[in-house]
Amino acid sequence: MRKLVLSAVCAVALIAPAAYAQEIVTIGIVTAQTGPLAAPGKFQMNGFNLAVDQINKDGGFDIAGKKYKLALKVYDTHCSASEGAAAMQRLASVDQVSIVLGELCSPVVSAEAPLAQDEKVPLIITVPTAPDLTEQNNPYLFRINAHNGQLTKALVDYIRSVDAEPLAFIAWNNDAGRGGVNSVKALLPKDFKTGYVGYFNVGEVDFSSHITNIRNSGAKAVMLLMDEEPGALAIRQIRDAGLNVQFIGTLAMGSNRFLKALNAKYLDGMVQYSAFPPNAPIDRIKKFNENYRNKFHEESHGFAAQSYDAVYVAVEAMKAAGKVSGGAAIRDALSKVTFDGVIGKISFDKKGQASPPVYITQWCNDGTRKVIFPKDMAAGCGAG
Secondary structure, X not given: OOOOOOOOOOXXXXXXXXXXXXXXXXXXXEEOOOOOOHHXXXXXXXXXXXXXXXXXXXXXXXXXXXXXXXXXXXXXXXXXXXXXXXXXXXXHHOXXXXXXXXXXXXXXXXXXHHHHHHHOOOEEEXXXXXXXXXXXXXXXXXXXXXXXXXHHHHHHHHHHHOOOOOEEEEEEOOHHHHHHHHHHHHHOOOOXXXXXXXXXXXXXXXXXXXXXXXXXXXOOEEEEEOOHHHHHHHHHHHHHOOOOOEEEEOHHHOOHHHHHHOOHHHXXXXXXXXXXXXXXXXHHHHHHHHHHHHHHOOOOOHHXXXXXXXXXXHHHHHHHHOOOOOHHHHHHHHOOOXXXXXXXXXXXXXXXXXXXXXXXXEEOOOOOEEEEEOHXXXXXXXXX
């Protein structure tokens, strides 16, 4: 029987104890554990590990009268397309996995997905947001999380409702950053005024030239398409330069970790999309947040929630397929799975894309956040 593996860099991240009476299904993970994107990779791994721990603690899962528990094997792809492709090939041909989860970077998925299709090994991605990934007619690629188009639509609706013209951008100089800018522009009215658009490379820490251009453009709002570390630097430098602009950010800028990198004064009024407001008064979120905090001693994260749900979706697909091996059978089951996850109801359309809820949260002047969208889930400071 082939082992099921969730890819990882050359090392088994979780090895089931020998005392387990059940058979072990090894799930493999592909993600970045080292390099400039190791921090978001850590949140992704936290979600995978938490799900495996809880499934195993609950006694595993049954298929055809046999009990299984999970272990993880993790390949560190460093957000490198070549390393991602090599890891995917190894998982399929050497490790002989039946399913792969993870990845952080859209270009790496583009290198891995064709191999997943060739080898008939389903790949469930949990973080990359490039919309075109699920537009390639690849029946072996599935995405748990919302893509840029889904995420930015809610932000654009907000932008259109406030005085945000001209709107400036600072974004990663990569597919995710440029794709995010293009997605926002495509959803704005044609007569909406956009100002300066600037891009920066991984590792850059000086945003002074961008600040000068934002000031000269007369922007009233600035959208920051980046993660926590450069986002904190950019916001601090913009505020210290005396620019009183509305900040519009991403999921990475809506956590207590981000607050610790700055303070409430810098963040007051900033809005960001969120796939998972960790303090929302929703039972599934409250329970996950409690379990996450108990294990990792910090506030939970959207990347972790998405990855946590992916493990459960993979298990549901195996149960529906009636087997833990055979990528084609598991793929067929995935296409029909409906699962009530932490991030919401998960099911895949014909392209393999899920449509989880998207929230808009806003920082309050006391350092808490509130949910302002969807309106039926709006909640005051402390809920976001």
